Amino acid sequence: MAEHYDVLVVGAGPAGLAAADAAAGHGARVGLLDAQATLGGQVWRRDVRAEAPRMARHAFHAVERRTNIARFTQTQIVAATDKELLVEQAAQARTLRYDKLVLACGARELLLPFPGWTLPGVFGAGGAQALIKQGWPIAGKRVVIAGSGPLLLAVAATLRKHGASIAAICEQASAKQLAAFAGALWRWPQKAAQALVLRATLTGVPYHAAAFVRAAHGDARLRSVEVQIGENLVRIECDHLAVGYGLVPNVELAQLLGCALTRNGSHPHVEVDDDQRTSIANVYAAGEVCGIGGRDSARIEGAIAGHAAVGATQAAQALRSAQRHARRFSALLETRFTLDARIRELATDDTIVCRCEDVTWSALRDFGDARAAKLQTRCGMGACQGRICGTALAELGRFPRGGPRPPIFPARLATLAEADFASTPN
Amino acid sequence: MNTFDLIVVGAGIVGAACADLAAAEGLRVAIVEPGPVGGGATAASMGHLVVMDDDPAELALSRHSQQMWEAYAQLPEAEFSRCGTLWVARDEREYAGIAAKIARLAQAGVVAEAVDAKALYELEPELARGLAGGMLVAAEAVVYPPRVAEFLVKRATTRNTQLHLGRRVHALSGDGVVLDGGTRLSGPVLVATGCALPELLPMLPLRARKGHLVITDRYPAFVRHQLLELGYADSAHGNAPTSVAFNVQPRPTGQVLIGSSREFDSSSEVSMTIVRRMLERAFAFLPRLCDLQALRIWTGLRPTTPDGRPYLGAVPGLRDVWVAAGHEGLGITTALASAHLVIDQLLGRRSAIDPAPYLPSRVRA
Numbered sequence: 001m002a003e004h005y006d007v008l009v010v011g012a013g014p015a016g017l018a019a020a021d022a023a024a025g026h027g028a029r030v031g032l033l034d035a036q037a038t039l040g041g042q043v044w045r046r047d048v049r050a051e052a053p054r055m056a057r058h059a060f061h062a063v064e065r066r067t068n069i070a071r072f073t074q075t076q077i078v079a080a081t082d083k084e085l086l087v088e089q090a091a092q093a094r095t096l097r098y099d100k101l102v103l104a105c106g107a108r109e110l111l112l113p114f115p116g117w118t119l120p121g122v123f124g125a126g127g128a129q130a131l132i133k134q135g136w137p138i139a140g141k142r143v144v145i146a147g148s149g150p151l152l153l154a155v156a157a158t159l160r161k162h163g164a165s166i167a168a169i170c171e172q173a174s175a176k177q178l179a180a181f182a183g184a185l186w187r188w189p190q191k192a193a194q195a196l197v198l199r200a201t202l203t204g205v206p207y208h209a210a211a212f213v214r215a216a217h218g219d220a221r222l223r224s225v226e227v228q229i230g231e232n233l234v235r236i237e238c239d240h241l242a243v244g245y246g247l248v249p250n251v252e253l254a255q256l257l258g259c260a261l262t263r264n265g266s267h268p269h270v271e272v273d274d275d276q277r278t279s280i281a282n283v284y285a286a287g288e289v290c291g292i293g294g295r296d297s298a299r300i301e302g303a304i305a306g307h308a309a310v311g312a313t314q315a316a317q318a319l320r321s322a323q324r325h326a327r328r329f330s331a332l333l334e335t336r337f338t339l340d341a342r343i344r345e346l347a348t349d350d351t352i353v354c355r356c357e358d359v360t361w362s363a364l365r366d367f368g369d370a371r372a373a374k375l376q377t378r379c380g381m382g383a384c385q386g387r388i389c390g391t392a393l394a395e396l397g398r399f400p401r402g403g404p405r406p407p408i409f410p411a412r413l414a415t416l417a418e419a420d421f422a423s424t425p426n
Numbered sequence: 427m428n429t430f431d432l433i434v435v436g437a438g439i440v441g442a443a444c445a446d447l448a449a450a451e452g453l454r455v456a457i458v459e460p461g462p463v464g465g466g467a468t469a470a471s472m473g474h475l476v477v478m479d480d481d482p483a484e485l486a487l488s489r490h491s492q493q494m495w496e497a498y499a500q501l502p503e504a505e506f507s508r509c510g511t512l513w514v515a516r517d518e519r520e521y522a523g524i525a526a527k528i529a530r531l532a533q534a535g536v537v538a539e540a541v542d543a544k545a546l547y548e549l550e551p552e553l554a555r556g557l558a559g560g561m562l563v564a565a566e567a568v569v570y571p572p573r574v575a576e577f578l579v580k581r582a583t584t585r586n587t588q589l590h591l592g593r594r595v596h597a598l599s600g601d602g603v604v605l606d607g608g609t610r611l612s613g614p615v616l617v618a619t620g621c622a623l624p625e626l627l628p629m630l631p632l633r634a635r636k637g638h639l640v641i642t643d644r645y646p647a648f649v650r651h652q653l654l655e656l657g658y659a660d661s662a663h664g665n666a667p668t669s670v671a672f673n674v675q676p677r678p679t680g681q682v683l684i685g686s687s688r689e690f691d692s693s694s695e696v697s698m699t700i701v702r703r704m705l706e707r708a709f710a711f712l713p714r715l716c717d718l719q720a721l722r723i724w725t726g727l728r729p730t731t732p733d734g735r736p737y738l739g740a741v742p743g744l745r746d747v748w749v750a751a752g753h754e755g756l757g758i759t760t761a762l763a764s765a766h767l768v769i770d771q772l773l774g775r776r777s778a779i780d781p782a783p784y785l786p787s788r789v790r791a
Binding site for chain 1: 463464465572573576640642643684696697698702705706709715718721723
């Protein structure tokens, strides 16, 4: 029997938690879904060694104390219609019906291909942080952290807390860009404070601006990385490389539902109005999925979406100016961490671009669109369905990623055959 | 400059095969294709090279074409995998029907053998208990069609063929075609646009028949043969508005490709209701299939004529307009022989098989 909720919230990060709490505060029956085992999303992912930040604990508690919020953890979205979701939880299919849907699907890392990036020992920066928070042993390992954006410092802090020795942090943005970023932070005092704490945690760690990894070297695993620091090419010995070039919104579910997207640069995000409404009736979106803006705008937009979804427009509108202020941070992120053009030219002919299907850069040279490339080379046909390679190819200026097909995430065939889902005509 | 011996409209597997053959015959060829090469039914298909024996004309065409496919068995782009076809009999009645099928296939030169229940489970241990047996056509194979289409188009372009990729034929002009943007190409026209046939040739009845496919992650040797239920032909040839049949293929990658469904519908939208019916059918034959991880569902449209046979030949009432379209679910198998039938007619030659059953003029009869 399909269960029914007034509001379903997809994603239990800052935006989703705030949306669930706001909607439930008006008495709505809410379902909160997340792929992880615990609440928090990526930014507030549970750390086995450390207590969650106060703001996160507060958000968890707010949701946990409400009896009208059903929490679905370790739950993957498989397919969606305008009134129900097909999900998989503990290998079991479930159909969840909704009146209103809030998409708080967050973001994923932007990974770009460079020689050696597929060597064992090379991780995404956020990916490494997630693994290590969950207890993956890193103590005593030498790690280079590279890429771009504020995430690098947070990753470094986590790794250090877990005993890693940080060989270097390589931020591709120039010292000038970084100074301009830091200089603008006073407008977001919490962020400024956070940055100071992070820097303090990282005293003694070599931090390079205008630095990026050109290549990773090793045999069966990573041994060293070749880093461009300003005009110099430096080789740094290490056991691991954690590299990420920022974040891109997870728009797949929105796309599948038909929500209008806008492209700001190479990657699409969900278009919303002042009440966080998407172009599809009854579907709202909040947080990173509407454009990378960080934790604070996510929390506010989540709350707006939660209020608006249950018709509490006044409560939603009361948060508008705070939201606008928080959102200005997105513009700052975009302008201050613009990628050095050389990073887009690192892949060589034999660099693998599609890891699922082992498709190299040279094999993709002759194609002008994602579909032709996929049909001829299998690029994007694997388990990640182009999330990594399609996003990278878009960033590298080749072609936009093709639209998603169900299932949104790999699912058991038994789940696709679930009897309740789409059993009534739309 | 813009005059050709043949203008092939559409670069699916059928158009590509026609262009390749025409170019090999020394004709000056133009190919017009708005989307990617092999991007329509060719991309959506399973790529199973199968002889169907239910209709004598279909048997002749599919058998003839299958023999031609042997020329591509070593072509890397074809990803040719001789997994064989194993037709599964659910009960004694279906099993009893196998002898007649084997005889019909034998007459066409196809070697098929009956396998009893014991042999069936040795061939495919994952099959559900209680099945009566089956029929093995060991020499049959699967290919990866979009890359073959691309290969054929590329080969044609090395032989006096001009490729107009990303261009659409706006209309037939009487002595050729007009492309969107107004460019004119003149010469005899061969329309091989599959489901888009009615746009240029509305006098030839054709309907889109949607199919769903699901592909899994890699599970090497979960199944080893292309598996079909003997009742498949009822689904393929029947006129039921909606039908599903057990049709599962081991891809050379180790992935399992699961079909098949048929509905008269021209939208590309995935219907989870159909997917469910199709999967339940497959689970009935392969119970452990339900535990495999699915990566992707897609749909494709089969160009379907009222009698299920393709249109291969001159279009009645039009001068120098030819057609090769309407192959329903057999377009990959029959593409190569279809090209020969049409090009033979164009060049005024006799064909290896009788072209009469496929002539578009039958529409008027």
